[in-house]
Amino acid sequence: MKKIGLIFGVLMMMFSVQAFAQTENSAEITFKEKSVDFGDIKQGDKVSHTFELTNTGKVPLVISNVAATCGCTVPSWPKEPVAPGAKAEIQVSFNSAGKMGKQNSVVRIYSNASEPIEKVSLISNVLPKTK
Numbered sequence: 001m002k003k004i005g006l007i008f009g010v011l012m013m014m015f016s017v018q019a020f021a022q023t024e025n026s027a028e029i030t031f032k033e034k035s036v037d038f039g040d041i042k043q044g045d046k047v048s049h050t051f052e053l054t055n056t057g058k059v060p061l062v063i064s065n066v067a068a069t070c071g072c073t074v075p076s077w078p079k080e081p082v083a084p085g086a087k088a089e090i091q092v093s094f095n096s097a098g099k100m101g102k103q104n105s106v107v108r109i110y111s112n113a114s115e116p117i118e119k120v121s122l123i124s125n126v127l128p129k130t131k
Helices: 002-024
Strands: 029-031 035-042 046-055 063-068 073-076 087-095 101-111 117-127
Touching: 029 117, 035 046, 046 117, 063 073, 063 087, 073 101, 087 101, 087 117
Parallel strands: 035 117
Antiparallel strands: 029 046, 046 087, 063 101, 073 087, 101 117
8 A cells, every 4th residue: 555655656746847847848928918998989999909018938829829719809819929038929909790789709829838728808888888
């Protein structure tokens, strides 16, 4: 029984060291801000924001995909790797046509960073269109 406990303990230490080593040698995304609140907008208005990020990791950051929660939100992102210490931008546009009330448009960023999925969002309150 002691041998099983010892083997289990050694395996746990090996996995912990490997996980730490992967984190130490990975890309890391640091955002200037992760959400923007536009407050009240009128139905049909289009708003956009550029999210600034920095690769604070030790290897190039590769963004493989950026996906929005609905077709009303359109992201664009750098297709080239972002060097360690370099900045990049993710542009996100929201079209409020057909929307009403509080909106939280979430965009997921998929990459090789230590946290492989990050989120940013555009928040607004869509009011009825006035004539």
